[in-house]
Amino acid sequence: MASASTHNGVPLLFRYPGAKGRAIMAYGAAYKAQAAGVNHLIIPFAGSLAEPLWLLAEGALQDDVTLDVNDANPHVANLWRAVTTDGALLAELTRDLVCEWNEMPIDRDTRVAAFKALRGQVNQTTFSAAPTAGLYGSTLQAARFLLFQATGYNGLFRVNSAGKINTPYGTEKDKTPRQLNVEAHVQSIQAAVRLLDRCSVRVTCKDWRDTLVFDPGRAAEDTLVIADPPYHGTFSTYTADGFADTDHIELVQTLADAPCRAIVTNSPSARSLFDDRWDVSDHEVRRSIAPTAKGRGDAGEILAVKRVG
Ligand SMILES: C[S@@+](CC[C@H](N)C(=O)[O-])C[C@H]1O[C@@H](n2cnc3c(N)ncnc32)[C@H](O)[C@@H]1O
Secondary structure, rough: OOOOEEEOOOOEOOOOOOOOOHHHHHHHEEEEEHHOOOEHHHHHHHHOHHHHHHHHHOOOOOOOOOEEEEEHHHHHHHHHHHHHHHHHHHHHHHHHHHHHHOOOOOHHHHHHHHHHHHHHHHHHHOOOOOOOOOOEEHHHHHHHHHHHHHHHHHOOEEEEOOOOOOEEEEEEEOOOOOOOOHHHHHHHHHHHHHHOOEEEEEOOOOOOHOOOOOOOOOOOEEEEEEEOOOOOOOOOOOOOOOOOOOHHHHHHHHHHHHOEEEEEEOHHHHHHHHOOEEEEEEEEEEEEOOOOHHOEEEEEEEEEEEEEO
């Protein structure tokens, strides 16, 4: 069972489908070129937040940048809310939960039962609306989400049509369940807190359409949107609503027309959605998480950069 760690300088707080931590080097030059000079960065599909954390670790973002972090998955939004407003408590609670997990008897039946109890707790998370925007749970719930992602099957996050997480236990096939690395978990949280502290972060839990709000006082080249939506044509069950072909089409057209710079990453099957307002390039990237072993390893992706001017 892998633990939280660092990939290419990006603190990886949790394993997650589509996380870009391992793929970031393929896209890094484009991210840096587009981020140069921007003072507003919008991440509508945050997930593990690999792209802005990498830019921050590289010193490629201005110190005064406003960073909008959004995800429609309330567990993810609540996690980033906890990291940015309650980081010390999140680290402490995560340490306690991971230690408790490691102290449990190593037999499979005990671990499976504990995992199912944890999944029940995560599924019972109640999210309340914050005064500004979005839905938030507690910091304890954020720590439980981190433990859940570390112990579930291959970091998969998947919900059923009722919005309930149904990810199975991660080591069901292993004879001896492995222990989690407590310090790696705590240190990745602390590293993310330090990086995000350099900018002014706003966390929301909305549909991506509601995140594309542009300050009329800013020039288009001062705002960058980095969009990494659910993969076109494959896995999209992060939320009960899924992500349809029509959503992909609307995303690309909306960003092409919006007063901002924009980068979109996706599966090669999405290539035809981009017209001549975009430069599209092909990449082979490492995907560490996929619902099946066949889907892991290197995979083709496209990177689309909106042409400026
Ligand atoms: C491919 S993942 C992003 C991965 C991220 N780049 C990373 O490095 O971890 C896509 C994310 O979009 C979120 N999402 C799905 N539908 C959404 C919607 N309609 N609006 C906003 N976020 C959505 C999912 O919950 C998921 O976290």
